[in-house]
Amino acid sequence: MEKKELDKARICDILRECREQRKKESRCDMRFERGVCECVCEPRGRNGLEGYQRGDKYLYKKKLSAEGREVNQVYVDGEYYETCGKGLFKRYFKVVEIV
Numbered sequence: 001m002e003k004k005e006l007d008k009a010r011i012c013d014i015l016r017e018c019r020e021q022r023k024k025e026s027r028c029d030m031r032f033e034r035g036v037c038e039c040v041c042e043p044r045g046r047n048g049l050e051g052y053q054r055g056d057k058y059l060y061k062k063k064l065s066a067e068g069r070e071v072n073q074v075y076v077d078g079e080y081y082e083t084c085g086k087g088l089f090k091r092y093f094k095v096v097e098i099v
Contacts, residue, residue, distance in 0.1 A: 010078070011036060014059060018099040032063035035098040037074065043092050049084055051076040057096060060089075 018034050037060045043049035052058065052074070059075040072089040073081040084092070 011057065011059065014078075015097070015099050032061060033098055034059070034061050036060070036096045037089075037093040038096050039092060040094050041092050043088075047084060047088050049074075049082050049088070049092065051082070052092065058093070060093070060095075062089075 015036065036057050038057050039052045039054050042054050043052055059078075061073045061075075061081075063071060063073070065071045070086045071083055072086070072093075073083050074089070074093060075081040
């Protein structure tokens, strides 16, 4: 799979859209969070995570699974994402900005 890196302008556009959507919502849904994270350690296929490069920034969405556990979707490109739990997310990524 060829890696499609999100450019800075596209990330800014997505963050702007998220902020506008949050302003329109009448209440804040505490079950999920969105933002930008940075890869701090390359998973290189471990734990089912691949395609992430140390130092690169990615969009992520944190939400509750159907079982009530916190899961993180980290987008390799605009549409494709890998899912990991709270512990793995902390091991491989750090949050840069929350929207």
